[in-house]
Amino acid sequence: MDFSSFQFESSLQEGLDAMGFEQPTPIQEKAIPVIMQGKDLIACAQTGTGKTAAFILPVLNKISKTGTSSLNTLILAPTRELAIQIDQQIQGFAYFLGISSISIYGGGDGIVWEQQKKALETGAEIVVATPGRLIALLAGGKMDLSSLEHLILDEADRMMDMGFSDDILKIVNYLPKKRQTVLFSATMPPKIRQFSMKFLQQPEEISIAIGKTAAGVTQSMYPVYDTQKEELVKHILSQKDYEAVIIFASTKDKVKALFKTLKKHFDVEAFHSDLEQVEREKIMSAFKNKAVKILVGTDIISRGIDVVGIELVINYDTPGDPEDYVHRVGRTARADMEGEAITFVNPKDQYKFKRIEELIGMEIRKLPLPEGFESGPAYQPKSDSPSYSNKNSGKGKFTKKKAGNNSPKPKLKPRSAPENITPQPDPTPTENKASTSKFGKRRNVIDE
Numbered sequence: 419m420d421f422s423s424f425q426f427e428s429s430l431q432e433g434l435d436a437m438g439f440e441q442p443t444p445i446q447e448k449a450i451p452v453i454m455q456g457k458d459l460i461a462c463a464q465t466g467t468g469k470t471a472a473f474i475l476p477v478l479n480k481i482s483k484t485g486t487s488s489l490n491t492l493i494l495a496p497t498r499e500l501a502i503q504i505d506q507q508i509q510g511f512a513y514f515l516g517i518s519s520i521s522i523y524g525g526g527d528g529i530v531w532e533q534q535k536k537a538l539e540t541g542a543e544i545v546v547a548t549p550g551r552l553i554a555l556l557a558g559g560k561m562d563l564s565s566l567e568h569l570i571l572d573e574a575d576r577m578m579d580m581g582f583s584d585d586i587l588k589i590v591n592y593l594p595k596k597r598q599t600v601l602f603s604a605t606m607p608p609k610i611r612q613f614s615m616k617f618l619q620q621p622e623e624i625s626i627a628i629g630k631t632a633a634g635v636t637q638s639m640y641p642v643y644d645t646q647k648e649e650l651v652k653h654i655l656s657q658k659d660y661e662a663v664i665i666f667a668s669t670k671d672k673v674k675a676l677f678k679t680l681k682k683h684f685d686v687e688a689f690h691s692d693l694e695q696v697e698r699e700k701i702m703s704a705f706k707n708k709a710v711k712i713l714v715g716t717d718i719i720s721r722g723i724d725v726v727g728i729e730l731v732i733n734y735d736t737p738g739d740p741e742d743y744v745h746r747v748g749r750t751a752r753a754d755m756e757g758e759a760i761t762f763v764n765p766k767d768q769y770k771f772k773r774i775e776e777l778i779g780m781e782i783r784k785l786p787l788p789e790g791f792e793s794g795p796a797y798q799p800k801s802d803s804p805s806y807s808n809k810n811s812g813k814g815k816f817t818k819k820k821a822g823n824n825s826p827k828p829k830l831k832p833r834s835a836p837e838n839i840t841p842q843p844d845p846t847p848t849e850n851k852a853s854t855s856k857f858g859k860r861r862n863v864i865d866e
Contacts, residue, residue: 424450426475427482433514434475443468445626450476458599458621460614462606464744467626469602470507473570478508480567481543482515489561491568492593493546494586496576497718498523498695499702504572505546519544524551525695535560549577549585556592563592569617574603575610583613590617605741631747631778634756638783639771641794642762646787647734648679653788654732654760655684655712662705662728663712666746668735670716676734677714689715717742725749731759736767740777765795772799 420441421434442450445463452459453476463469477491495501498521505521512519520537522545538545538561545561555561569590571577577586599618603610606625614621631637642650651665667673670690677688687701687710704710706725717737728750737743743761750757761782763771775781787794 419447424454424475424479426479427515429514430475430479430482430511433511436513437510439471443472445469445624446472446475448624448626449473452622452624453477453598453600454479456598458618459601460606460611460618460621460623461600461602462604462623462625463602464604464626464741464748470504470572471511473572473600473602474504474508474511477544477568477570478512478515478517481517486543486565487541488565489541489543489545489563490566491544491570492552492563492566492589493544493570493572494549494552494577494589495546496548496573496580496582498525498548499698499718500573501546501548502699508544508546517544518542519546521545522547522551522555523695524548524554530695549582549589552589553585556589561592564594566593567597569593569597569599571599571601571603574601574614575605575607578610578613587616604745631744631759635747635750636756636758637747637761637780638759638785639761639763640785640787641768641797642764642787643795644764646791646794647762647764648676650762650787650791651676651732651734652680652683653790654730655680660729661708661711662725663730663732664728664746664749665712665714665732665734666737667714667716668738672735673714673716680712680714684712685710686712686714689713689718691716691718717746729757731757733759733761736761736763736770737774738770740770740774743774744778763797768797768799 421439422431424442426434445461445467446469449459449461449469449472453473461469461472463472473493481490493501493504495504501521501523505519508517508519518537518541520534520542522534522538538555547555552561556563571586577583599621601610601614601618601621640650655663665676667676670692673688673690677686680686687704689698689701693701701710701713705713714734731747731750733743733746737746747759750759761771761774771782784797
């Protein structure tokens with residue numbers, strides 16, 4: 419089918435034609451008719467599948483059809499980056515419609531806040547907001563939601579992970595009971611479905627190929643020791659003049675350290691939650707415009723960044739959650755383009771990588787380290803594999819081969835776990851935790 423099958427208003431269809439939209443993606447094909455029928459919806463679709471257009475287009479079509487000029491739709495997003503991205507897409511789709519939108523998020527300077535406040539006062543049909551800032555506005559009586567017809571939650575699983583569940587329920591209490599509610603999530607654990615039942619009415623459910631990576635992504639991995647990672651990433655980046663690369667590290671401290679190393683050799687920027695909002699927007703704009711070619715960041719950019727043409731994704735650290743791998747890899751090979759994803763796997767993360775392969779349903783190619791590197795660890799993933807350490811040892815250290823030295827290198831044996839100590843799984847570092855409890859509420863530094 420093509421977009422004309424939805425019978426959108428002519429002005430909206432004209433905009434789609436001008437933007438070159440011809441055939442809907444699977445999530446768009448299934449979700450748009452349900453939303454146009456006014457039904458509540460739970461949709462499960464990973465990043466890069468076109469889900470944003472799936473909920474924006476039917477809403478724009480209805481507003482265009484009814485001619486309403488009051489606040490009609492509220493879209494909640496977990497991060498300011500995603501809120502800004504959604505707002506930008508709305509502006510693109512609504513170019514011929516005369517429909518306005520505004521993104522509301524915390525962390526900006528006084529100028530940003532004044533712009534947001536003025537937009538709310540003059541009126542906008544669509545508001546895209548992060549829960550933290552919206553709660554503050556509602557508590558201060560600065561928003562009237564009585565005319566609202568649509569509530570859309572994007573990246574619902576991420577909002578719950580960030581501790582927004584209570585804020586979402588508070589926001590729902592401000593809304594008219596008669597409304598359409600749509601929830602999009604990249605994953606659908608039982609807690610999401612249970613949570614959604616608190617404010618959705620007899621929703622339709624759609625699920626699109628969870629855990630599958632795009633067909634255009636070439637995936638590979640290197641078994642490495644941690645001491646080999648920096649030289650390996652420099653080697654990879656020096657093999658080609660890449661136009662757009664994202665490197666994911668597990669913590670912001672690692673991001674800062676890797677950035678400090680790479681900036682001596684490459685055009686690179688670091689992206690993490692310690693940066694001011696103005697800095698983050700400047701970096702993201704430079705990356706989208708190819709003024710910066712390499713971005714080093716945490717999972718904060720694995721969702722909420724929509725940049726076509728990313729050629730390479732490097733997982734400097736193996737993601738702890740297999741689904742995070744899908745989101746990271748989903749940054750490349752967008753819009754039917756091709757891309758490459760390379761993952762560094764140290765001995766203690768081998769079982770995590772095995773779980774990734776199980777989720778995506780394929781075996782990822784294992785590569786030997788390039789010439790000039792000592793041998794990496796053997797790839798022998800086990801659920802009870804010990805936590806190896808390279809501290810105070812030369813194991814895995816990068817060394818250049820001397821000319822004319824063709825003698826075989828001794829095989830490196832991984833250290834065994836100390837006796838009488840039960841090996842523990844490696845904890846995955848998580849930014850911005852406010853509680854030591856595994857299921858504790860996380861502090862939302864995004865909106866502070």
